[in-house]
Amino acid sequence: MQKEEQQEFLRSAHPIDPAMREEIMANLRAIEARHDVTVLFACESGSRGWGFASPDSDYDVRFIYVNRLPWYLTVTPRRDVIEVPISGDLDINGWDLRKALGLMRESNPTLLEWLRSPIVYRDDAVAMPRFRALSEAVFSNARAWHHYSSMAKKNFREHLQADEVRYKKYLYVLRPLLAARWIRTQPGVPPMRFADLAQHTLDAVRDAALIDEINALLEVKMRAGEAATSPRWPGIHAFIEAELAANAAEAITPLPQAEEAGLDAFLCETVLRFDAPAPSIAQEGGCA
Numbered sequence: 018m019q020k021e022e023q024q025e026f027l028r029s030a031h032p033i034d035p036a037m038r039e040e041i042m043a044n045l046r047a048i049e050a051r052h053d054v055t056v057l058f059a060c061e062s063g064s065r066g067w068g069f070a071s072p073d074s075d076y077d078v079r080f081i082y083v084n085r086l087p088w089y090l091t092v093t094p095r096r097d098v099i100e101v102p103i104s105g106d107l108d109i110n111g112w113d114l115r116k117a118l119g120l121m122r123e124s125n126p127t128l129l130e131w132l133r134s135p136i137v138y139r140d141d142a143v144a145m146p147r148f149r150a151l152s153e154a155v156f157s158n159a160r161a162w163h164h165y166s167s168m169a170k171k172n173f174r175e176h177l178q179a180d181e182v183r184y185k186k187y188l189y190v191l192r193p194l195l196a197a198r199w200i201r202t203q204p205g206v207p208p209m210r211f212a213d214l215a216q217h218t219l220d221a222v223r224d225a226a227l228i229d230e231i232n233a234l235l236e237v238k239m240r241a242g243e244a245a246t247s248p249r250w251p252g253i254h255a256f257i258e259a260e261l262a263a264n265a266a267e268a269i270t271p272l273p274q275a276e277e278a279g280l281d282a283f284l285c286e287t288v289l290r291f292d293a294p295a296p297s298i299a300q301e302g303g304c305a
Contacts (some may be wrong), residue, residue: 028235029068029212054082058127065209080111086292118280124157133209159271162200165193166264184238192262
């Protein structure tokens with residue numbers, strides 16, 4: 018298979034029911050009104066974003082919001098997450114902008130995946146391009162690699178040791194393993210979509226048998242319920258064990274990171290943009 022033909026060599030689907038999309042948008046507007054915040058970004062996380070949702074998968078909506086200026090000017094820190102009680106298939110919660118920037122500084126993989134979700138419900142045209150650029154600039158390949166490598170090892174130990182395993186647990190090990198391989202072999206933040214990860218980390222010829230087995234797993238998983246199980250998949254299992262051994266044998270070399278001063282400036286400018294403060298606040302050096 019030639020490189021240009023590899024675009025979708027793994028199955029991938031991102032089903033969003035139109036009625037659920039409308040419900041999600043209504044929820045975001047209600048959150049803004051109830052909490053007096055502005056939602057800058059909202060996306061689909063979890064299996065729908067990764068591209069291997071089951072028919073009964075939840076809608077895992079995650080968002081980033083900005084509070085009004087007075088919220089940031091208190092001695093006692095306030096709650097910096099908004100969580101909506103789970104309703105049916107809808108699971109929705111989000112992080113305040115300052116919390117999100119703090120997690121960006123730590124190269125938090127969950128946040129970085131949100132920013133690369135193929136399903137986006139809200140995306141502020143001014144703030145989010147800069148937010149994404151900052152996430153790339155301060156990205157720590159070493160922190161992210163250790164996160165994904167550890168996640169794969171933990172999930173493998175806890176969920177893939179029995180003779181009968183849940184389909185999705187294989188994917189919960191394969192996805193972080195391929196993300197760790199991405200980070201080891203090329204610069205920058207790995208994509209969220211499982212198919213994109215596979216396309217750039219597996220070889221269509223050398224790994225053809227593995228790709229076929231993963232596709233077979235995906236086909237069944239995307240038709241079965243979340244709790245469905247099967248016997249072990251030998252080719253996938255062997256690949257996971259070999260990749261975990263390779264990760265254990267050699268840690269990644271850290272790459273240089275950009276200065277973090279831009280995070281403070283971005284926070285200040287974004288908060289002031291949505292609060293319309295008196296000119297003197299900005300002029301006195303608040304966004305230096």
